[in-house]
Amino acid sequence: MHLPKQGCMPALLKIHHGCPANSLFDNFETSPTMPAFIILCLGVLLVLWFAGQPWWLERRRQALRQQPFPAAWRVILRQHVPLYQRLPADLQRQIRQQMQVFLAEKVFIGCQGLLVTDEMRVTVAAHACLLILNRPAGCYPNLRQILLYPGSFVVERDHTDHIGVAHRARQVLAGESWSQGQVVLSWQDTLEGAAVVDDGQNVAIHEFAHQLDQETGHANGAPRLTRRAQRQSWSAVLGTEFATLQARVTRGAPSLFCDYAATDPAEFFAVVSEVFFEQSSQMAQEHPDLYREFCQFYQLDPLNWS
Ligand SMILES: [Zn+2]
Numbered sequence: 001m002h003l004p005k006q007g008c009m010p011a012l013l014k015i016h017h018g019c020p021a022n023s024l025f026d027n028f029e030t031s032p033t034m035p036a037f038i039i040l041c042l043g044v045l046l047v048l049w050f051a052g053q054p055w056w057l058e059r060r061r062q063a064l065r066q067q068p069f070p071a072a073w074r075v076i077l078r079q080h081v082p083l084y085q086r087l088p089a090d091l092q093r094q095i096r097q098q099m100q101v102f103l104a105e106k107v108f109i110g111c112q113g114l115l116v117t118d119e120m121r122v123t124v125a126a127h128a129c130l131l132i133l134n135r136p137a138g139c140y141p142n143l144r145q146i147l148l149y150p151g152s153f154v155v156e157r158d159h160t161d162h163i164g165v166a167h168r169a170r171q172v173l174a175g176e177s178w179s180q181g182q183v184v185l186s187w188q189d190t191l192e193g194a195a196v197v198d199d200g201q202n203v204a205i206h207e208f209a210h211q212l213d214q215e216t217g218h219a220n221g222a223p224r225l226t227r228r229a230q231r232q233s234w235s236a237v238l239g240t241e242f243a244t245l246q247a248r249v250t251r252g253a254p255s256l257f258c259d260y261a262a263t264d265p266a267e268f269f270a271v272v273s274e275v276f277f278e279q280s281s282q283m284a285q286e287h288p289d290l291y292r293e294f295c296q297f298y299q300l301d302p303l304n305w306s
Contacts, residue, residue, distance in 0.1 A: 064104050065097035076122040082197040084126055086305040098129035107145045114150045120187055127204035134299030143211055144181040151188040175203040177210035200275040209273035221265025237289045242268045256286050277302055
């Protein structure tokens with residue numbers, strides 16, 4: 001082993017203390033402050049980086065919004081998104097700008113061998129952006145990926161029944177929304193849901209409504225509302241309407257909302273969102289308080305659209 005000799009250290013110390021201030025050994029004096037200075041610089045850079053993130057993000061989004069909207073995408077909107085045709089001109093311009101950001105930031109993944117085309121991306125993005133047109137929260141900050149299946153898909157879920165017995169169930173789905181930042185859609189169901197504009201069934205709207213609901217955690221029918229009075233009003237009106245729907249379903253009485261909306265508050269919010277955008281006139285007539293709540297939440301009034 002190569003150990004330092006015991007007698008060396010006092011000699012070195014002696015030399016060091018006896019050196020002039022500008023000698024090479026002065027490094028011993030300044031070196032303790034250098035790491036602190038570097039750490040300070042790195043800390044400042046880190047703070048600047050974090051503080052500048054929203055600014056850079058907004059600058060980048062502003063540039064994306066200013067990009068010319070491709071003519072081919074307009075054709076897709078005309079062909080597959082009849083809801084877009086109903087929007088007034090200012091909202092059409094706004095949705096095109098939102099779509100530029102959405103399509104630049106979100107990743108589309110084809111499942112079961114599906115090749116994702118612009119037709120799919122634009123159609124899905126248009127429905128996603130319809131829901132956030134006037135909302136200040138941004139472009140689905142938690143959403144990262146959209147998984148597309150050619151048609152309905154099968155999932156297997158474990159659940160425990162009321163007496164504690166575990167089961168595995170197979171479900172055939174047209175769409176899903178995950179709180180980890182994914183929306184899953186059947187392309188065929190997305191197309192069919194979009195094609196009929198007034199039947200209150202639109203799986204893309206349904207799943208992106210869940211995604212908005214999940215911005216506060218698990219979907220529970222209580223999406224982010226900034227004002228306390230709005231939260232109280234939302235809770236009171238939706239609570240009453242949900243209980244009324246459940247009673248109607250139990251009696252077998254007809255309703256504007258499908259039975260699935262009575263499953264739980266999260267499904268109620270997603271289904272009512274479909275009806276709000278596609279059957280606004282009936283909803284405003286039959287459920288005026290509920291319609292008003294959704295107008296305030298989405299910051300939109302589809303009754304004014306053509
Ligand atoms: Zn749902």
